[in-house]
Amino acid sequence: MALPREYTSEDCPVARALEIVGERWTLLIVRDALYGVSRFSDFRDHLGIPRAVLTDRLNLLVENGILARVTAASGRDEYSLTAKGEGLWPAVWSLITWGNEHYVSEDGCRPFTHVGCGGTLAADGRCESCGTRPQPGELTLHPRAKTSPARKTDPVSQALSVPHRLLTPIARTPAQ
Amino acid sequence: MALPREYTSEDCPVARALEIVGERWTLLIVRDALYGVSRFSDFRDHLGIPRAVLTDRLNLLVENGILARVTAASGRDEYSLTAKGEGLWPAVWSLITWGNEHYVSEDGCRPFTHVGCGGTLAADGRCESCGTRPQPGELTLHPRAKTSPARKTDPVSQALSVPHRLLTPIARTPAQ
DNA sequence: TCCTCACGGTTCGGTGAATGAACTTATGGC
DNA sequence: GCCATAAGTTCATTCACCGAACCGTGAGGA
Numbered sequence: 001m002a003l004p005r006e007y008t009s010e011d012c013p014v015a016r017a018l019e020i021v022g023e024r025w026t027l028l029i030v031r032d033a034l035y036g037v038s039r040f041s042d043f044r045d046h047l048g049i050p051r052a053v054l055t056d057r058l059n060l061l062v063e064n065g066i067l068a069r070v071t072a073a074s075g076r077d078e079y080s081l082t083a084k085g086e087g088l089w090p091a092v093w094s095l096i097t098w099g100n101e102h103y104v105s106e107d108g109c110r111p112f113t114h115v116g117c118g119g120t121l122a123a124d125g126r127c128e129s130c131g132t133r134p135q136p137g138e139l140t141l142h143p144r145a146k147t148s149p150a151r152k153t154d155p156v157s158q159a160l161s162v163p164h165r166l167l168t169p170i171a172r173t174p175a176q
Numbered sequence: 177m178a179l180p181r182e183y184t185s186e187d188c189p190v191a192r193a194l195e196i197v198g199e200r201w202t203l204l205i206v207r208d209a210l211y212g213v214s215r216f217s218d219f220r221d222h223l224g225i226p227r228a229v230l231t232d233r234l235n236l237l238v239e240n241g242i243l244a245r246v247t248a249a250s251g252r253d254e255y256s257l258t259a260k261g262e263g264l265w266p267a268v269w270s271l272i273t274w275g276n277e278h279y280v281s282e283d284g285c286r287p288f289t290h291v292g293c294g295g296t297l298a299a300d301g302r303c304e305s306c307g308t309r310p311q312p313g314e315l316t317l318h319p320r321a322k323t324s325p326a327r328k329t330d331p332v333s334q335a336l337s338v339p340h341r342l343l344t345p346i347a348r349t350p351a352q
Numbered sequence: 353t354c355c356t357c358a359c360g361g362t363t364c365g366g367t368g369a370a371t372g373a374a375c376t377t378a379t380g381g382c
Numbered sequence: 383g384c385c386a387t388a389a390g391t392t393c394a395t396t397c398a399c400c401g402a403a404c405c406g407t408g409a410g411g412a
Contacts, residue, residue, distance in 0.1 A: 011280075011284070012207075012275075013271070013272045013273075013274070013275025013276045013279060013280050013285075014203070014204065014207050014268060014271045014272055014275055015204060015275075016275045016278075016279040016280070017271040017272075017274050017275035017279070018203060018204065018271065021271070022198070022200065022203065024198065024200075024369095024370080025370095027190070027194060027198065028190065028191060028194065031188075031190050039388085039389095040388070040389055040390085041387085041388060041389075044389090050370070050371050050372065051372090051389075051390065051391085052370085052371080052372095052390080052391075052392085053369090053370065053371080054389095054390095055389080055390060055391080056369095074379090074380090075378085075379065075380090076379085076388065076389080077389080084278060087274055087277065087278075088270075088274060090266075090270040090273070090274070090300075091267060091270035091271050091274060092190060093270075094264075094266040094267035094269075094270045095189070095190045095193040095194065095197075095267050096189050096190055096193075097189075097266070098189070098193050098263055098264060098266070098267060099188075099189025099190055099191075099192045099193035100189045101263065102192075102193075102260060102263075103189060103192040103193070104187075104189050104192070108187070109189075124266075124300075124301065124309060125300065133300060200398090200399080215359085215360095216359070216360055216361080217358085217359060217360075220360095226399070226400050226401065226402095227360080227361065227362085227401090228361085228362075228363085228399085228400085228401095229398090229399065229400080230360095230361095231360080231361060231362080232398095250408095250409095251407090251408065251409090252359070252360075252408090253360080
């Protein structure tokens with residue numbers, strides 16, 4: 001029962017995309033993968049997703065060519081985005097901008113900057129400084145301006161509390 | 177039980193957005209609303225969604241200010257996108273381009289053109305001709321180049337089998 | 353007036369998925 | 383060997399989705 005339920009309008013690209021990425025949790029996993037998360041426990045601790053569901057979703061994403069499963073030197077499996085998976089960045093960015101506009105306060109937004117020139121990423125996905133559309137790997141995610149009171153303590157939240165370049169692995173050193 | 181289940185990372189704009197549009201069917205309803213669908217039966221016939229689920233999702237979208245429910249002259253309720261709802265167009269467009277790239281054949285793609293100048297909409301959401309980023313209401317959706325064999329017979333599919341400007345109501349004349 | 357139909361729901365039983373907790377296996381360090 | 387961790391798997395409960403049947407209202411026709 002690996003395949004998710006299908007939408008009937010199979011000729012519509014939105015429906016086709018949502019058959020995979022519309023499943024609960026999958027787009028958040030892709031988002032974390034864009035942030036550089038690659039290990040099972042990091043996805044789990046950061047998202048708070050049940051283990052069985054995470055297993056199912058990772059398999060789904062690997063089967064559909066969005067994530068690639070590779071066995072790291074440590075012997076543990078790691079998951080990284082394929083080119084097809086990185087192609088979801090515009091969709092994720094659209095949701096980031098929409099969510100920021102309607103649900104996040106002004107000083108709660110986390111800016112993205114273009115690694116090449118330092119410009120801020122505008123809502124249309126272009127660098128305000130140089131005008132190009134950076135790939136996700138060319139972007140740095142910054143912490144929000146106002147430090148929020150309650151901080152999560154999982155490794156991913158720790159790694160994202162300082163400027164972090166997308167698609168680069170998060171630090172594996174345990175906190176504290 | 178109107179509210180959908182919440183994702184834990186409430187400080188993330190993607191998670192906040194997905195709490196609403198990440199629910200099954202909701203983004204397809206928004207897509208249809210962008211196409212100009214406004215009536216319960218049209219959503220139902222075009223999407224093949226169960227009535228109870230459609231009722232639930234329409235209420236959810238109205239409560240969250242994405243759709244507005246208005247009683248038409250006929251006495252029937254109609255649903256139209258708010259400005260906040262139209263703000264989801266970039267996300268829908270991102271999924272259209274991603275879905276087209278990976279799941280739709282070259283001649284199966286339906287082009288969007290800019291009403292003002294007639295230019296085709298590029299993957300980055302800009303008009304290839306004039307370079308602007310048209311709002312959804314300034315776009316026309318065209319049928320695919322190759323006529324597909326099996327056509328659906330519901331009013332929405334009929335209306336979209338010819339060029340149709342987004343956000344304009346679909347024809348209410350019954351087919352046949 | 354009565355009948356019928358279409359539309360927009362609501363209700364209900366059956367089914368499958370999500371959830372959290374407990375259990376299993378494999379790996380590495382001491 | 384012993385312990386800790388990582389990555390699953392299994393399981394009972396809960397919950398959402400599904401399809402079908404059932405309501406309530408308004409329009410149109412005989």
